[in-house]
Amino acid sequence: MREASVIAPRSLREALRAVGRKGVVAVAGGTDLLVRLHDVAAGERPSFLVLDGVRTLHSIAPRGKGLALGPLVTFSEIERSSLLRTLAPQLVEAASVAGSVQIRNRATLGGNIANGSPAGDLLPPLYVLSARLELSYSGGRRQVMIEDFFKGPGETVLRRNELITRVVFERSQNRGFFLRLAVRRALAISKVSVAANVSLRNGRVQSVRIALGAVAPTVLRASRTEEYLLGRELDRDSIETACGLASGEAAPIDDIRSEADYRREMVGVLLGRGLLRIASAR
């Protein structure tokens, strides 16, 4: 049995030196990791690399026309940021419906991404905002688009010696939403979620990105639905067709939280609600 230990770096350099070591696991908010370790005996636990103390990983800052967020930004900080409210309303909506106050006060952006769950609520908003991840190791760093980061449920391209050190994204177009369904409103993981980033010009869809959560092994862009909507007016008919298309693009499974058929149908329902909201807000 190995004595569980903790590394609590103050600087990113120190953190990156420790991250590749054998038996060391990074902890941000701990809301996924410590749940996963709940039934693991103390002697069997990994050593924790506690990221909290690295101040530079907590920042929210404008970058170009968009934003750069540190991975340690919490859901609560996203929820309360006036900058994000204007520039990334989808992300703010997602952060404010997830978990509970207690969870949102600890759960981080980077943890949500690294955890790699297709039901992670911040992921569909990040997809429609074309987020780019900065992955760093002690010898350098690389950039990966969010769509290329996930390989499957809980599987990502993050290497053992890397940390997510920055999340950069565009500002949202003039219309956007995040909607989700779970077994109840609070403290429940999404069965289905839909995020969109839309710009309208003279009543027509000038650009649109739609992402679906929890209905495939990874979050999914609804690209056929997007193509269909481009250039169209948002009216009853076009919205109905788009909902049908999006349901068809989903590839859900039956699991403890829901059933495939229900999920598929709800993709259309949520997209319809969101698009109607946009159409009637004109």
Add this chain to the structure above:
Amino acid sequence: MKLKFTVNRRATTLEVTGAERVIDLLRERLGLVGTKEGCGKGECGACTVLLDGSPVCSCLLLSSQVAGREITTIEGLSEGESLHPVQAAFAETGAVQCGFCTPGLVLSSAALLADIPAPSREQMKRALAGNLCRCTGYQKIFEAVELASRNMRREKRRRR
């Protein structure tokens, strides 16, 4: 490692590994057994404490994550013998039945009222969604928060 932090307004130093859960430190090392462990997985909120004034689950918090920070447990809410207005209101409206969820609910309610002195029912529901109570049906709890809110605002006006 030597952990320095503040517990219920008192500067505290403990020798720790850094990997212990804060709930275990509080209950077993500091004897603050008002903090309860329900699920141990962040779902029930019985282990809620305030970290720099914000509610968090102490079952999902490592001791090394509270270095230099301030923890408030239910024991730290009252001042000597006099109850915090939220505690008094919980007792008065009958918002306590078995009592297991009460410390967490009182702390979450106190944090809410510090942030929003006169919350709507909707705001209360959002703020307390992370604290499960299987006895009361929440009605009395919302009444307690409303009573505490009225009393705290009256007290504040009186002091001005």
